[in-house]
Amino acid sequence: MRPIASKRVRKGAVAVVALVGALVLGACSTSAPAENLAVQDVDEERTVNFFSPMEKISPDTENTARTASDLTIAMAEERLGLTLAYHTYTAENYQDKTYDEVCLERARNNSDDLYLLNTDAIVTLGSEGHLADLSGLSCAQNLREVVRAANTVDGKLVAIPQEVVAYGLFVNKDIFDECELSLPNTPEEFLECCRVLKEKGYETPVGANRWWLETFVFAQAYADLYNGGDVAAEVQALNEGRARYSDYMRPGFEFLKKLIDLGYVDAENALVSEAFEGAGEGDDFMAGTCPIVMAYWDAANTDTAYGSPSFNMEVIGFPSARGQMPVLSMTGCAVGERAEHRDEALKVVDVICSDEALQLYAETNRVISPSKNVEVECVEPLRPLNDLVQADTYVLASNAGMDVEQWGNVCLIVRDLLGGATVDECMAKLDALQDAA
Known part of the structure; x- marks a missing residue:
């Protein structure tokens, strides 16, 4: 349910x-x-x-x-x-x-x-x-x-x-228009948007909490696997240890580390913030002082967390080499x-x-x-995300066919990154989980 x-x-x-x-x-x-x-x-x-x-x-x-x-x-x-x-x-x-x-x-x-x-x-x-x-x-x-x-x-x-459940990036489109920015498709485009937003005075362009930053990792890790790859064969290779989760996820962790190092994500605040709370989330996003947050589909519906913004909001997929990518759980x-x-x-x-x-x-x-x-008609801000899902463009953050549980484990390892762990240390944890499995 x-x-x-x-x-x-x-x-x-x-x-x-x-x-x-x-x-x-x-x-x-x-x-x-x-x-x-x-x-x-x-x-x-x-x-x-x-x-x-x-x-x-x-x-x-x-x-x-x-x-x-x-x-x-x-x-x-x-x-x-x-x-x-x-x-x-x-x-x-x-x-x-x-x-x-x-x-x-x-x-x-x-x-x-x-x-x-x-x-x-x-x-x-x-x-x-x-x-x-x-x-x-x-x-x-x-x-x-x-x-x-x-x-x-x-x-x-x-x-x-x-x-x-589909996760996406909730974007204040009015801010993007004022800054003459197009909605980002790739990690490189996302970083450039953050650079411009920070220069324009948005101190922390991406509002984050301690739960959902792993969505960036999944979008980059599994874009090819779920969109053109042989899913069954690749999952079997992971379960048998012939392929490594760390190889899939390293680019996503390196991307998050760059967001942190450049000040686009406040790691210290994110580490202690619950969803919809903390600097850059909740009131900040709804007040128009934070341009980007991440959340799940329902948060865009009327009378929910971000359901009645005073600005033009669009919900898009996370950046990946294949373009905007919804993350499903x-x-x-x-x-x-x-x-x-x-x-x-x-x-x-x-x-x-x-x-x-x-x-x-x-x-x-x-x-x-x-x-x-x-099928059900969605609210207007969700159309970009819905169009991708209906076109079977997405990645899974939860897949019971994988011997290593994804969502919870990656969430915890991302928290280590927020707390100061290196990317190599995070990859070592992934390898340890896979070896144990």
Whole structure:
């Protein structure tokens, strides 16, 4: 349910809108103590237990992602004559356990029937045999191929998202026009834009937080792999150690290091800033004092983080050698292989991930659907990003077929770079992760 996207379930400030869609967030996620798991008491006879995050950006923000999820769940309850009992991860205290850690514990102990999982948890639980194969469900036949591949572990489709989460660069087009700048396509063009913006008095051209700078890395690392390469063969080479993640990602890390060294990104501030907060983000971007930030698709929708700017905003892909590149992430609905109500939970997934339910979900949230049969009109600022995705131009930041989990691990290594680590030290960490895998 979101990401799925993969938005990964991230720390408090971003959580749910970045969530049931993007569970925008895991190894790089929010943390909370186990005692914060709230359980709803219902009749167990016709009950499916559903574990998911349930947070908002702020108390007075309407959680449209949650509403969309509720609509599809209500559809399943009515059609199947059962009740979904929510077992809820809340983030009262971020210092204890991450959402992913709690998911792993609960799934390994068969505590629930249905889960909303980040990709790293999908990889771990799928490889351990804790997740049911969903490939036989009717809804699975309608998935975009990229969605199927990204949620397949050891040949089994173990998760299905309700949306695909697209990340992009949110640009104040008015500032670019005033500075006579074209929207950048390549890393070199992006650096030149930053140079001009800094000369024009924008002290930190790129507003950044501690979660999403890895999007620059993914866009440059995997532009060729997902757009013209033999994806299956290259992923197999990575899993067998014949190719190195560090070779793919070094250019992206070198690019980020240059952004930091030239003062285009405030590394010290980014390292301690949550999403939509900190200098250059949130109020600064909306006030027109910061030209560029990065965020996920939903943030451009009305009544969300950047949904009602007073300036002309465009959301574009990240710079790569192949041009602007959206970065996609996914979270997924998964069923416990040995869950008490396994068969009922499978039926629930077949309903909430059906084309009818996904159409309802996508229309409510105005998001990219995992179904090849579902399309929804997007808001005007998202058209550049949407056009690229619909043309199958993108890279994946979460792919369960890769033995090394991508989004969370790269996020943490980028934080090392923000904290002063060298590019070589970051590459050594990537190599160590791959060797361990």
